[in-house]
Amino acid sequence: MSHAPDACYQVRVEPAGLAFDAEGALTVLEAAEMGRVELPSSCRNGTCRTCLCQLREGQVSYTVEWPGLSAEEKAQGWILPCVAVAESNLVLEQPAARAT
Ligand code: FES
Incomplete structure (x- = not known):
């Protein structure tokens, strides 16, 4: 699957229910920081x-x-957000996530 540079997806982080947008070619980690998560x-x-x-x-x-x-x-659903790019809307499970 090729990544569309102007794509923007919604990411939700459970169980806290935090949400941010993942734009373009940002990694999920970078997008979270920009989204104050x-x-x-x-x-x-x-x-x-x-x-x-x-x-x-x-x-x-x-x-x-x-x-x-x-x-x-990978097959069990583990990802590394620092090098992962969203290709769709995402729901992550990260109990340590917090709003900044
Ligand atoms: S911060 Fe993602 S593997 Fe090190």
């Missing part, structure tokens, strides 16, 4: 797994070829 992060390049969270609904693509996730983890 803080998600856990550290390396921001897909290796440390600090940002690891569950994707409940929607599709993402990755800005790096090998995000630090196994195929099994």
Whole structure:
């Protein structure tokens, strides 16, 4: 699936019910920060797994070829928001998320 640079999707973060817009080619983590939602992060390049969270609904693509996730983890719905780009509206599960 190719990413449309002018796309804008809605992202919801449960269980707090926080919401932000994911625009263009921003990563989910960058979009969250612009939308005043803080998600856990550290390396921001897909290796440390600090940002690891569950994707409940929607599709993402990755800005790096090998995000630090196994195929099994991907199949179980784990994503790394620091290197993930929204390809649809998303629902994430991240209990540590908070509004800034
Ligand atoms: S912040 Fe390190 S993997 Fe996402």
